Amino acid sequence: MSDTWAMPSGVPDLPPGHIHAWRLRTERDPAAGLALLSAEERQRADRFRTDLLRARYVVAHAALRLLLGRALDVPPNRLRFRRNSWGKPELAEGDLRFNLSHSGPWAVVALGRGIEVGVDVEAVSHPPPLEVAGIAYSAAERAVLAGLSGPVLTAAFYAVWTRKEALSKGIGRGFSFDFTGFTVSADPAERTSRPVLPPDLAGADWHLHDLPPLEGAAAAVAVPSAGIGIAAWRFEPGLWGL
Ligand SMILES: CC(C)(COP(=O)(O)OP(=O)(O)OC[C@H]1O[C@@H](n2cnc3c(N)ncnc32)[C@H](O)[C@@H]1OP(=O)(O)O)[C@@H](O)C(=O)NCCC(=O)NCCS
Secondary structure, three states: OOOOOEOOOOOOOOOOOEEEEEEEEOOOOOHHHHOOOOHHHHHHHHOOOOHHHHHHHHHHHHHHHHHHHHHHOOOHHHOOEEEOOOOOEEEOOOOEEEEEEEEOOEEEEEEEEOOOOEEEEEEOOOOOOHHHHHHHOOHHHHHHHHOOOHHHHHHHHHHHHHHHHHHHHHOOOHHHOOHHHOEOOOOOOOOEEOOEOOHHHOOOOOEEEEOOOEOOEEEEEEEOOOOOEEEEEEOOHHHHOO
16 A cells, blocks of 8 residues: 555546545535435434534545445435444445544545455544553553553554554444454554454454554554555545535
C-alpha cells in the first residue's frame, strides 16, 4: 500500500481482490447529507447532543451511502442494511462488504467485493489513555508498552489499538470479542502484520495493514487473507455533492 491517501481522478473501479479505504473530514454542514439517510439514521442523528456530533455522524453515513451506491450503481438513498448478531452493519443484498469508523474529525470507510473487512480510526491523544491497555490489551502487548515512554509509547499504543479494533470489526464481533485474548504487533513500523489469534479462530488468516498517516489520528484495516490489494483514497465531500 502507498503511504499517502491518493486523490482519485474520477471514481476508481473496485476490482475483486481489492479493498478501497476512503478517508474524509466530517466536520461540515450536514444539510446535503441528511437527504441521503434513512428515517432510522436521521433518528439516530437527532439523538446526538451537539450539532458537531450530529454533523460528524450525518456526513460519515452519507459518504458511506455515496461510496456503496457508486460501487453498486444504485441510488445512495435506496440502499438497505441489516446487522449481524454482534451489530456489524452489512448490505441486505449482494456481496459488497464494508466497514465504517469515525473518531474526532475523521471517518474512514473501507469496502471490497466479497471480502470481509474491518477498519478503525482513532484520534490520538498524548499521553495515551493507558488504562485502556490495562483492560483491553493482551499480556504480550502490555509487556511491550511497559518498556516504552513518550511519543514512542503513544505511537505503539495507537498501533495496537487500531489494529485490534480493526480485527474485531473485521470478524464482526466488535467489543463482544475478548480483546485480551489475541495479540497484534506493537511495532508502529510493522505496517503489515498478522495477529496471534485465539483457538476458536485457529486457521483464520487475518492480516492487518496500517493505513497512511492522518493528521492527529491513526488508522488500520483488517482483511481475512494475504494478497489483498489495499488502496487509500481521499474522499472530498464537495466533489461528491456533500
Ligand atoms: C463496533 C465497535 C467496536 C465500535 O467501536 P468504536 O471505536 O466506538 O467506533 P468506530 O467508529 O470504530 O465504529 C463504529 C462503526 O462500526 C460499525 N459497527 C457496529 N458494530 C460493529 C461490529 N460488531 N463489527 C464491526 N463493525 C461494527 C458501525 O458502522 C459503527 O458506526 P455507527 O455507530 O456510526 O453506525 C463497538 O461499538 C461495538 O462492539 N458495537 C457492537 C456491540 C455493542 O453495541 N455493544 C454495546 C455495549 S453493551
